[in-house]
Amino acid sequence: MKANLTLAFTLLLLAFTGIPHRDVKGVVTNAANQPLYGVTIQTPDGAITTSSDQDGKYAIHVPAGTRYLLFSLPEYQPRREAVAQDTLALHVILKKSPALLYDRLASAPAKPERAVTISTPIQNSPLYGRTFQNTERYQAVQESNFRLSTAEPLSTFSIDVDRASYSNVRRFLNLGKLPPEDAVRVEEMINYFEYDYPQPAGPHPISVHTELTESPWNKGLQLLHVGIRAKSIETDHLPASNLVFLIDVSGSMSDENKLPLVKQAFALLTNQLRAQDKVSIVVYAGAAGTVLPPTSGNEKMKIREALNQLEAGGSTAGEEGISLAYDLAEKHFVKNGNNRVILATDGDFNVGAMSESELQRLIERKRQDGIFLSVLGFGMNNYKDSMMEILADKGNGNYAYIDNMQEARKQLVGEFGGTLFTVAKDVKIQIEFNPHFVQAYRLIGYENRALQNEDFQNDQKDAGEMGSGHTVTAIYEIVPAGVQSSYIKPGTALRYQGGQAVANARDEFMHVKVRYKKPDDSKSMLLEVPVKTKPKAFAECSADVRFAASVAEFGLLLRHSEFRGSASYQDAAAHAQSALGNDKEGYRSELVRLIRIAEGLDHGTQAARRD
Structure with a gap:
């Protein structure tokens, strides 16, 4: 502790005395x-933290007194490299860990009816001294079918800005495994990326953007791209935060990609806090307790010290931890502020005497009191995706999976406002398709977000939230009027469908309605956008549309979707590569790399099946 304080004071002194910083650059490679x-x-x-890019290159701006740098990557041994006063370039070689917990991940069972449990013995590990069972759990996803616009002209769903599926899929692929099909939620993969939709203008805090083009994987069909953007609020103008870090410190969190990564991630978030923000830290294992009482955001050293003291051990008492975190958030509630519990866990916790349904009702009650719940998932082998997705949905919060420090920085630094500050809550979309143009339609993804049409008007029905600057993207595949398709199943003709209502809006492709509530309101507001659009050739569409389509195509392939048509990894990679745009952080380029990894893995799996 004393050493950490001395080092921090030294770096602070160096900064204030004007001793210069310097850039250290280099490349990180493996033994090959x-x-x-x-x-x-x-x-x-x-x-000060950075990450290597797809070429292994990095650059980090360090104070002149820095003696060494730390290099870490899951699956590799961490390395400490000395930095001399005159060091400007550093080539670092990381070696594989002597025994990996990752090399025997199971593939998912085909088409389970309920949540998937993968259970595969994994060898004893000298790294952790124990035997693991892979018991990752995912909620089953049943893909939506095409719907006839004459019979079902309305499509209603809750928006979704969760992004956990993409980073989780990335984790599997980086470990040389195809993800289980139910781990692939296509809408979350699409929404992992930011899109350049216009900022809202006028009274509503959200805007709607649409484009129509041809489907790259189903000839004769079309893709309808619907983009929604929440207004951006400058950090200085964001309301004060009352945050409770709720951290799982049970024995299952001891791995390097769990509690150690949690501590680093929350340290990054701590650096973003302001004096008017307050942070408390609650932990739970065999029992729950308060590690840090409410502390001002300008006491960053005190917050980081509390984080650094955390160690993993014991069983899990999730119910007690969540109850204590909510009690703290309620006791120090900030009126008109951001009151939020941020849960960091692998999801492998029991809820004590409380049933899962009772836990969900508790979270729903606190949501109504203005205390939201966001969930950050960590780790592997016993990861409970299905539980964490439900908790975040019930708590009016976001759900993200943190697989490395780059992802932690993306979620908690780069998207600080969007992750923590809600601009619009209970956001629902309802689209009415005009049968004059649309014979049938299918929403890609959002299977767990579908709503009944009557839910759109019901202000008691919970829906998704949008944070500052967030974008939400939905893609429909359209069978145009007059086009024959094997996807359309014969249905009963309706005598009275159409008529004058269609004739009066014959030039409208569809009518988009968005219903939302302001963060502190219980009554919803309505935004309506009649859309007149004509299809463009795919190559003539915006880079955002082409890139989102490539992500959707990739998701359909990973799910082995029956609607993937002629989709291919080569086409998905080519379309993504041509639509990188201003890819400053390299996220879009990373997708291309992942598509190529998946292509090799998928072809290998198919070849093994043939043999």
Whole structure:
């Protein structure tokens, strides 16, 4: 502790005395001299952090007194490299861990009816001294079918800005495994990326953007791209925050990609806090307790010290921890502020005497009182995706999966406002398709977000939230009027459908309605957008549309969707590569790399099946 304080004081003194910083650049490779992507490079106190790009290159701006840098990547041994006063370039080689917990991940069972449990013995590990069972759990996803617009002209769903599925899929692929099909939620993969939709203008805090083009994987069909953007609020103008870090410190969190990564991630978030923000820390294992009482955001050293003291051990008492966190948030509630519990866990917890349904009702009650719940997932092998997705949905919060420091920085630094500050809650979309143009339609993804049409008007029905600057994208596949398709099943003709209502809006392709509530209101507001659109050739569409389509195509392939048509990894990669746009952080380029990894894995799996 004293050493950490001394180092921090030294770095602070160096900064204030004007001693210059310098840039250290280099490349990180493996023993075969292959570049390593996503390596975390940081100063000893974790205050300055960066990651290597797809070519293994990195650059980090360090204080002149820095003695060494830390290099870490899951599946590799962490490395500490000395930095001399005159060091400007550093080539680092990381070696594989002597025994990996990752090399025997199971593939998913085909088409389970309920939540998937993967259970595969994994060898004893000298790293952790125990035997693991892979018991990852995912909620089953049943893909939506095409619907005839004459019989069902309305499509209603809750928006979704969760992004956990994409980073979880990335984790599987980086470990050389195809993800279980039910781990692939296509809408979350699409929404992982930011899109350049216009900022809202006028009274509503959200805007709607649409484009229509041809389907790259189903000839004769069309893709309808619907984009929604929430207004951006400058950080200085964001309301004060009352945050409770709720951290799972049970024995299952001891792995390097769990509690150690949690501590680093929350340290990054701590760096973003302001004096008017308050942070409390609650932990739970065999029992729950308060590690840090409400503390001002300008006491960053005190918050980081509390995080650094955390160690994993014991069983899990999730119910007690969540109850204590909510009690703290309620006791120090900030009126008109951001009151939020942020749960960090692998999801492998029992709820004590409380049933899962009772836990969900507790979270729903606290949501109505203005205390939201966001969930950050960590780790593997016993990861409970299905539980965490439900908790975040019930708590009016976001759900993200953190697989490395780059992802932690994306969620908690780059998207600080969007992750923590709600601009519109209970956001629902209802689209009415005009049968004059649309014979049938299918919403890609959002299977767990579908609503009954009557739910659109019901203000008691919970829906998704949008944070500052968030974008939400939905893609429909359209069978145009007059086009024959094997996807359309014969239905009963309706005598009275159409008529004058269609004739009066014959030039409208569809009518988009968005219903939302302001963060502190219980009554919803309505935004209506009649859409007149004509299809463009795919190559003439915006880069956002082409890139989102490539993500959707990739998701359909990973799910082995019956609607994938002629989709291919080669086409998905080519379309993504042509639509990188201003890819400053390299997220879009990373997708291309993942598509190529998946292509090799999928072809290998198919070849093995043929043999």
